[in-house]
Amino acid sequence: MSPDQHLADPHLADPHLADPHFAAAADHAARRRLPAQPAVAVVGATGAVGVELIACLEDRGFPLSRLRLLASPRSAGRTVLFRDQTLAVEALGEDSFAGIDLALFSAGSGISKRYAPLAAAAGAIVVDNSSAFRMDADVPLVVPEVNQAAAEGHRGIIANPNCVAIIAAVPLWPLHQVSPIARVVAATYQAASGAGAAAMEELRASTAAYLEGRHYANTVLAHPYAFNLFSHDTAVDPVTGSNGEEAKVMQELRKILGEPGLRVGITCVRVPVLRAHSIAMTVEFGRPVGLDEVRAALAAAPGVRLVDDVARNHFPMPREASGQGDVLVGRIRHDASDPSGRSVMLFVAGDQLLKGAALNAVQIAERLLP
Numbered sequence: 001m002s003p004d005q006h007l008a009d010p011h012l013a014d015p016h017l018a019d020p021h022f023a024a025a026a027d028h029a030a031r032r033r034l035p036a037q038p039a040v041a042v043v044g045a046t047g048a049v050g051v052e053l054i055a056c057l058e059d060r061g062f063p064l065s066r067l068r069l070l071a072s073p074r075s076a077g078r079t080v081l082f083r084d085q086t087l088a089v090e091a092l093g094e095d096s097f098a099g100i101d102l103a104l105f106s107a108g109s110g111i112s113k114r115y116a117p118l119a120a121a122a123g124a125i126v127v128d129n130s131s132a133f134r135m136d137a138d139v140p141l142v143v144p145e146v147n148q149a150a151a152e153g154h155r156g157i158i159a160n161p162n163c164v165a166i167i168a169a170v171p172l173w174p175l176h177q178v179s180p181i182a183r184v185v186a187a188t189y190q191a192a193s194g195a196g197a198a199a200m201e202e203l204r205a206s207t208a209a210y211l212e213g214r215h216y217a218n219t220v221l222a223h224p225y226a227f228n229l230f231s232h233d234t235a236v237d238p239v240t241g242s243n244g245e246e247a248k249v250m251q252e253l254r255k256i257l258g259e260p261g262l263r264v265g266i267t268c269v270r271v272p273v274l275r276a277h278s279i280a281m282t283v284e285f286g287r288p289v290g291l292d293e294v295r296a297a298l299a300a301a302p303g304v305r306l307v308d309d310v311a312r313n314h315f316p317m318p319r320e321a322s323g324q325g326d327v328l329v330g331r332i333r334h335d336a337s338d339p340s341g342r343s344v345m346l347f348v349a350g351d352q353l354l355k356g357a358a359l360n361a362v363q364i365a366e367r368l369l370p
Contacts, residue, residue: 032125032152032154032368033368033369033370034101034102034125034365034368034369034370035101035370036063036369036370037063037064037065038063038064038065038101038102038365038369039064039065039066039067039068039099039100039101039102040057040062040064040066040067040068040100040101040102040103040104041067041068041069041070041096041097041100041102041103041104041119041124042054042057042067042068042069042070042104042106043070043071043092043096043103043104043105043106043107043111043115043119044070044071044105044106044107044108044111044129045069045070045071045075045080045089046069046071046075046078046089047071047106047107047196047197048193048196048197048200048353049106049129049353049357049358050071050106050107052353052354052357052358052359053104053106053358053361053362054067054069054080054082055358056354056358056359056361056362057082057362058082058083060362060366062362062365062366063369064102067082067087068090068096068100069087069088069089069090070089070090070091070092070096071089071090071091071092071107072091072092072107073091075089075091076088076089076090076091077089092107092111092115094115094118096115096119097115097118097119097122097123097124098122100119100122100123100124101123101124101125102124102125102127102365103116103119103124103125103126103127104127104129104361104362104365105119105126105127105128105129105130106129106130106357106358106361107130108130109130109131109132110132111130112128112130112132112133113132116128116132116133116157117156117157120155120156120157121156124156125154125156125158125365125368126156126157126158127158127159127160127361127364127365128157128158128159128160129160129357129358129361131162131248132159133157133159134159134161134162134248134251134252134255135251135252135255136159138155139154139155139157139158139159140153140154140158140159141159141161141252141255141256142158142159142160142161142256142360142364143161143165143166143169143170143173143256143360144360144363144364144367145169145170145173145301145302145303146169146170146173146256146257147256147257147258148364148367151364151367151368158364160357160360160361160364161252161256161360162245162248162249162252163194163277163352163356163357164188164190164245164248164249164266164268164277164279164356165248165249165252165253165256166350166355166356166357166360167277167279167327167348167349167350167352167355167356168184168186168249168253168279168281168348169253169256169257170301170303170304170327170350170355171298171301171304171327171329171346171348172184172253172257172281172283173257173301174297174298174300174301174304175283175285175294175297175298175344176257176259177297178285178289178293178294178297179285179286179287179289180259180285180286181257181259181262181283181284181285181286182262182263182284182285182286182342183262183263183264183265183283183284184253184262184263184264184265184266184281184282184283184284185264185265185266185281185282185284186249186264186265186266186267186279186280186281186282187266187267187268187269187279187280188232188249188266188267188268188269188277188278188279189229189269189271189273189277189278189279189280189318190232190245190268190269190270190271190277190352191271191273191274191275191276191277191318191352192225192270192272192273192274192275193274193275193276193352193353194270194277194352194356195220195221195233195270196220198220199220199221199225200274200275201220202218202219202220202221202225203225203226203272203274204274206218206224206225206226207225207226207227207272209226210226210227221233221270225270225272226272227272228272229269229270229271229272230269230270231243231267231268231269231270232244232245232246232268232269232270233270234268243268245268246266246267246268249264249266249268250264250265250266273318274322275318275322275351275352275353276318276319276321276322276349276350276351276352277318277349277350277352277356278316278317278318278321278347278348278349279347279348279349280331280345280346280347281345281346281347281348282335282343282344282345283343283344283345283346284338284342284343285342285343285344286342287342288340288341288342289341289342289344291332291333291334291344294332294344295308295332298329298332303325303326303327303355304326304327304329305326305327305328305329306328306329306330307320307328307329307330308329308330308331308332309330314330315330315331315347316328316329316330316331316347316348316349317349318349320349321349321350321351322351323351323354324351324354325351325354325355325359326350326355327348327349327350327355328348328349328350329346329347329348330346330347330348331345331346331347332344332345332346333345333346
């Protein structure tokens with residue numbers, strides 16, 4: 001069994017959710033929603049997504065009463081400017097969540113498995129950005145534009161999906177309303193941001209070295225990054241042939257869309273782009289669909305922006321997707337290999353650090369406010 005096969009089975013409950021801390025949190029029915037001005041903690045505050053979480057809270061005017069920044073001991077003491085106040089980063093510990101209403105986690109699955117149940121037991125609602133709880137049947141996996149209602153049934157922990165799954169689900173959901181989707185075949189073009197701040201720096205440094213003719217020894221990713229692309233750097237399951245990232249996206253899309261039988265095939269590729277993932281998708285519907293109804297559904301969908309200028313050959317690009325919260329969608333056309341008219345091809349791009357991670361988490365929390 002591969003690591004992701006365990007996550008794939010919703011009947012295999014994560015053993016961490018069975019511990020007494022999480023069980024206690026499940027009894028706090030009165031805390032299913034946030035107070036009007038919650039006390040907020042960000043776990044992993046100095047990482048790439050943690051930095052974006054803090055920025056999203058500030059930029060969106062999230063009505064918090066106070067903010068606690070938590071990270072590893074080596075980051076403790078660093079300072080962050082938030083709403084004209086200088087906040088010190090604290091070392092994460094088991095007692096870090098006293099008085100906290102909302103805990104935004106972005107520090108990896110190991111940290112989440114250890115500390116998220118503790119935060120929930122202390123009375124916080126946890127929105128976790130790791131893969132730790134995503135496929136557990138008792139944990140909602142939420143993209144607000146698609147299935148925010150699922151968050152209302154949380155038992156203390158809400159999972160933020162994989163970045164590719166989020167960016168794909170935002171346009172897939174309105175298309176699913178046009179006609180039920182039968183199959184999705186996709187290829188991703190994933191930026192360095194998906195592997196964290198260290199990978200982004202490795203791309204910058206290796207590109208500079210390449211252009212200057214210097215040797216660069218990569219240490220973060222398995223292959224040279226500058227002017228290169230390669231299969232996503234997660235282990236390949238020898239039985240299925242899918243790597244870990246591909247398995248996550250397939251499993252999570254089914255859960256988010258509420259379609260456990262959805263046929264999904266995907267190839268995930270790392271490309272030398274700093275931030276914003278792109279995806280080429282072929283979507284097969286249950287009936288023939290017209291391009292006008294596809295465009296109309298996408299144009300009206302929250303979180304989607306059409307970038308589909310055929311005359312100017314202007315379609316979604318990671319450069320334009322970076323730094324903003326919409327998922328850009330374009331290159332909308334019928335699949336010429338399917339004469340039935342049931343298959344539509346499109347290209348999307350979304351900021352992995354924003355809508356693919358931090359922004360989605362903050363949007364989940366916003367919808368739990370009174």
